[in-house]
Amino acid sequence: MQKEETNREHYSVEEFKKITNFKQTKEILKNMKLELPDVPEIDDIKMARWSKKRDERILEDIIKPKDDLINKLYQDNWLMHQQLLRQEKMVEKATKYEKERNKFIEDNENLHNEVEQIKKDYNQKEFDIEWRYKSKIKGLEKENNRLHKIIDKFHDTIDKFIHWICKKFDMGAEDNLVRDFERETNTLLDAEEQVKREEKELDLER
Numbered sequence: 001m002q003k004e005e006t007n008r009e010h011y012s013v014e015e016f017k018k019i020t021n022f023k024q025t026k027e028i029l030k031n032m033k034l035e036l037p038d039v040p041e042i043d044d045i046k047m048a049r050w051s052k053k054r055d056e057r058i059l060e061d062i063i064k065p066k067d068d069l070i071n072k073l074y075q076d077n078w079l080m081h082q083q084l085l086r087q088e089k090m091v092e093k094a095t096k097y098e099k100e101r102n103k104f105i106e107d108n109e110n111l112h113n114e115v116e117q118i119k120k121d122y123n124q125k126e127f128d129i130e131w132r133y134k135s136k137i138k139g140l141e142k143e144n145n146r147l148h149k150i151i152d153k154f155h156d157t158i159d160k161f162i163h164w165i166c167k168k169f170d171m172g173a174e175d176n177l178v179r180d181f182e183r184e185t186n187t188l189l190d191a192e193e194q195v196k197r198e199e200k201e202l203d204l205e206r
Contacts, residue, residue: 151191158189 166174178189188194 154191 162174162177165171166177171177182188188197
């Protein structure tokens with residue numbers, strides 16, 4: 001559990017190993033022997049040819065208390081062995097968990113860095129595409145303005161040319177000359193209107 005949830009101080013596995021003397025614990029477990037010492041049975045001792053009074057006193061005052069003490073020490077030793085064994089398993093499990101956790105944190109950090117790099121690359125590509133797009137639009141607008149100037153200049157030149165023709169050859173009103181030209185050639189002098197007419201005729205043919 002996270003220490004924020006338990007409000008307890010958490011130690012790293014290495015700190016916990018130092019606090020619990022983990023190395024010494026493993027060494028103790030390795031060298032600890034759980035076998036009972038070879039103690040003679042009381043019934044066997046009773047069979048010895050001793051005096052009855054002396055035999056009973058030795059059994060009650062010396063052999064039986066020592067036998068009970070040996071059994072108690074064995075039980076304590078066995079319980080301590082089990083406790084140390086559980087501690088060893090717990091530390092080993094904590095070590096494994098810590099390694100897995102560190103690996104998970106490392107993988108998560110790497111994934112986060114990859115996501116950040118992808119975002120960075122995406123933003124850079126988006127900027128490049130937008131810059132190229134704006135640059136292209138600016139170029140097209142510049143070219144479009146230039147074409148409009150050429151068309152406007154062409155209109156002015158045509159108007160001047162018609163005016164000059166009519167005056168030069170004394171042909172009368174300019175409107176009559178324009179009307180005759182458009183009727184006989186089936187062409188409008190207004191380029192924009194001429195394009196619209198041709199597009200309309202093309203649509204009708206389809």
